[in-house]
Amino acid sequence: MKQLAVRPTPIPGLLVIDLPLPGDSRGWFKENWQRAKMVAAGLPDFGPVQNNISFNQAVGVTRGIHAEPWDKYISVATGRVFGAWVDLREGPTFGTAYWHEITPDVAIFVPRGVGNAFQTLEAPAAYTYLVNDHWSEAAQAQYTFVNLADETVAIPWPIPLDQAELSDKDRAHPRLADAVPVPRRRTLVVGGTGQLGRALARHWDGREDVDVVGRAALDIADPASVAAFDFAPYGTIVNAAAHTAVDAAETPEGRREAWAANVHGVARLVEAAREHRARLVHVSSDYVFDGTAEVHTEDEAFSPLGVYGQTKAAGDAIVATLPEHYVVRTSWVVGDGGNFVRTMASLAERGIDPAVVGDQTGRLTFTADLARAIDHLLERGSAFGTYNVSSSGPIVSWADLARRVYELVGADPARVTPVSTEEYYAGKTGIAPRPASSALDLARITAAGFEPRDQDEALREYLSGS
Known part of the structure; x- marks a missing residue:
């Protein structure tokens, strides 16, 4: 038999x-x-x-x-x-x-x-x-x-x-x-006006089968907007939309907004993907962890400290109910617009000597590399599940990064003063708790054939504009 x-x-x-x-x-x-x-x-x-x-x-x-x-x-x-x-x-x-x-x-x-x-x-x-x-x-x-x-x-x-x-x-x-060929099912990027959405649009520039939409076309926090959107043409949905205002999420209004986008909105995308048999790529955060582990693997249990992390963890759990999903977990994201690296470069050029947190550690993730990693997983048809993605290289603190930015723009890195998290936020209110360690283990994404760029190399290129 x-x-x-x-x-x-x-x-x-x-x-x-x-x-x-x-x-x-x-x-x-x-x-x-x-x-x-x-x-x-x-x-x-x-x-x-x-x-x-x-x-x-x-x-x-x-x-x-x-x-x-x-x-x-x-x-x-x-x-x-x-x-x-x-x-x-x-x-x-x-x-x-x-x-x-x-x-x-x-x-x-x-x-x-x-x-x-x-x-x-x-x-x-x-x-x-x-x-x-x-x-x-x-x-x-x-x-x-x-x-x-x-x-x-x-x-x-x-x-x-x-x-x-x-x-x-x-x-x-x-x-x-x-005969009329059956077209490849299209790819939808949600949150196209954000820094990752813009990086994905650049990475996939020239691809006629990719649609990048902003909040005006599809607001996942709005049930009516999702209900009115036609998901039928799409075989892949990339969710680059999120409420990322970490401190604002601790306020009553911000808490509602974070849950609306990061949980209920994600649930709507999951159901759309399920109904239309689409793969879903969802971008997650190191904030789903409390930061007590020196390096976080994909299989670590959730332990979020604040509202933002709680909503991201809830969204990740919902996405995991979909068989064909990728959760791409990242940390310390740098792309277009205002960010830590640009702030430090601006302070250096203006002659300001900052105090920077020295007891929170991790690695940067550049949106161009995050877009490359997402494309790699999709094109290779990698096994579904969760993948950590950040730059590679030594784990550093925010103060270490600030000093390196100062050095790369020609300023004296000694002008940066490391301080503890407690010292930095002393007397300030409405501050969300941060994980002490945001470093992500990169073994799984590397085993999938993607080589993350060295953090220092990526930082140099970012500051040089190349």
Whole structure:
């Protein structure tokens, strides 16, 4: 008897599944769809919502080739069919064909955009398929077709098509040269006016499949704004939106705003991603930790000190309920606009000698590098989950960084005076607690093939404007 196995094909994402078929003289039994076992074996967790059966009474019934806007899991309950598939997705594998006989002990996983066809070899044949979206006339309007007899694809039909039973519609489908490729699902960047959103826009400049939207187009803190937004075209959502005013989050109004964006808004994005089968990239923060660990791994339990950290931790937990997610956790972010590095450079140039906290440690993260890391995870198809991303190099304090900025702009670093957190905030009110250590362990992102830039090198480039 076969063992459950999932095998690749020349068409990316098209998979052949060997199904165990225990039986005796009375018949057989199979687990046609068993989520836990099949996902463990390598099948995508594609979330089927509809089960269809095509009953074919005669040998030679031939249907296709149709590329549909959903994933399909195909099998037969009775009979035997010859299945054929053509990659109709935009890209280098467009036109790649594959064929395989489907019997009760074989199933096929067909990803969105791959054209599907079959021919009945043994009748009656009950051809069954699970799909992960509900059929509608609007969805059918998105189908792409290619002719069953296309000479380029050259499918070796066991029963010649002139002897098979085809519909007039299928006979009229275009040749491959005239077929409309299924476009790549688009990428949506939410929070496009923020410093990370702008860095992502620069990194993906020239990509026609990326939409970067600001709060005016999509305000995740506003239920009506999210409800009115059309997420259907998007296969990837990158959440660069957040309430990041750490001290303001400790006020009554700021607390509500932080929860609205960082928790309820994130929950709305998660549900949109779930409904439309999109990957979600969510940017997290070192503030989900209390800073007592010298270096934070991705698996450390949450222990936020203030409201901002609490909302970010809650948002991370919600994102983790989505199977296809990346939580990109970062620290001490530097990008466009006002930030610590620019402030220190300005103070140095104006002849001001600052007192800077010397007992909070970590590493900077430059938004250009954060954008590169997000792109890397998406393009490589890295394993879903949480990844720490920051600059590499020695762990330093804010005072150490201030001294280095002074040195790089030609000022005397001795003009910077390190002080304790307690001293720095003495007499000030409305200050959120900060983690003492914000340093992130980078082993997981490095193992995924991404090499974080050295902090000092990145700092030099940032200050030089290159």
